[in-house]
Amino acid sequence: MALPGVKKDGREVKIYENADELSTDLADYVAELSEASVKERGVFAVALSGGSLISLMSKLCEAPYSKTVDWAKWYIFWADERVVAKNHADSNYKLAKDGLLSKVPFVPSHVHSINDTVSAEKAAEDYEFVIRQLVRTRVISVSDISDCPKFDLILLGMGPDGHVASLFPNHPVLEEKEEWVTFITDSPKPPPERITFTLPVINSASNVAVIVTGSSKAETVHLVIDDVEPDKPSLPAKMVQPTKGNLVWFLDKEAASKLDGSKFSQ
Numbered sequence: 001m002a003l004p005g006v007k008k009d010g011r012e013v014k015i016y017e018n019a020d021e022l023s024t025d026l027a028d029y030v031a032e033l034s035e036a037s038v039k040e041r042g043v044f045a046v047a048l049s050g051g052s053l054i055s056l057m058s059k060l061c062e063a064p065y066s067k068t069v070d071w072a073k074w075y076i077f078w079a080d081e082r083v084v085a086k087n088h089a090d091s092n093y094k095l096a097k098d099g100l101l102s103k104v105p106f107v108p109s110h111v112h113s114i115n116d117t118v119s120a121e122k123a124a125e126d127y128e129f130v131i132r133q134l135v136r137t138r139v140i141s142v143s144d145i146s147d148c149p150k151f152d153l154i155l156l157g158m159g160p161d162g163h164v165a166s167l168f169p170n171h172p173v174l175e176e177k178e179e180w181v182t183f184i185t186d187s188p189k190p191p192p193e194r195i196t197f198t199l200p201v202i203n204s205a206s207n208v209a210v211i212v213t214g215s216s217k218a219e220t221v222h223l224v225i226d227d228v229e230p231d232k233p234s235l236p237a238k239m240v241q242p243t244k245g246n247l248v249w250f251l252d253k254e255a256a257s258k259l260d261g262s263k264f265s266q
Helices: 019-041 092-101 120-136 215-225
Strands: 006-008 011-016 044-048 074-078 080-082 153-156 181-184 194-197 207-212 246-252
Touching: 011 019, 019 044, 019 153, 019 207, 019 246, 074 092, 080 092, 120 181, 120 194, 215 246
Parallel strands: 011 246, 044 074, 044 153, 153 207, 207 246
Antiparallel strands: 006 011, 080 194, 181 194
16 A cells, blocks of 8 residues: 655655555556646646656556546657667657557657757757747746746656756756756766756646656665755755646655655665
8 A cells, every 4th residue: 555645845755565556646646637737728748757667657558547548638748868769779759659659549749759860969959949839839838937838747767876857966957047958968877968858847847756666766765855965965856846836756665765754664
């Protein structure tokens, strides 16, 4: 059984016995946000990441969600992407296509992947242009406190080093305030060239979910959520703090095992 969600410093932290329970509740969460957004705005603009996130979203491809979710109203984006061919094993697009997009009836023109035939810098520039066009037409909302896009939902994983999207610890892109989408050519984990949403875009979303599983990330989860060593430079995951949106952490008990006050034994 999942623990009740615990509100902490504006975040909701949900802890699950295993990845299967987490996956079930994540499907409920995404489906409910989709329904509410379609009812309010007529569309659901959602940004995905890579890693284990797509496999944890797999229950959306099963009943009842496969039939009840209004897939035709979804507009899909990527919070970060590796600058590789779309059929490359490292491509977040390929991961999402194989694990999600090919299994439910998305509208192909609503799926916005990067241009994989240009440099990382040009790919980031082109992707931001696409997003700006869709903000103008209100497919993506706009923040009421900045000019940033306001995605209905951004789904993120977290690395053992505390990175989210392709925002890595101590990297200059953490300071980017003007661009919506930026690029890196020196990723500390391969492949080196990537595009990524910037922190202002992530923190302008209506809803942000960070999904983390496994004991290898337990210490970092503890550092981020329990706000250990507040005087040290912030880990990127700790800098995810939606200005007016909701933040939910989905953790399995292994990832949550070092949290202060966790009801699970380590």
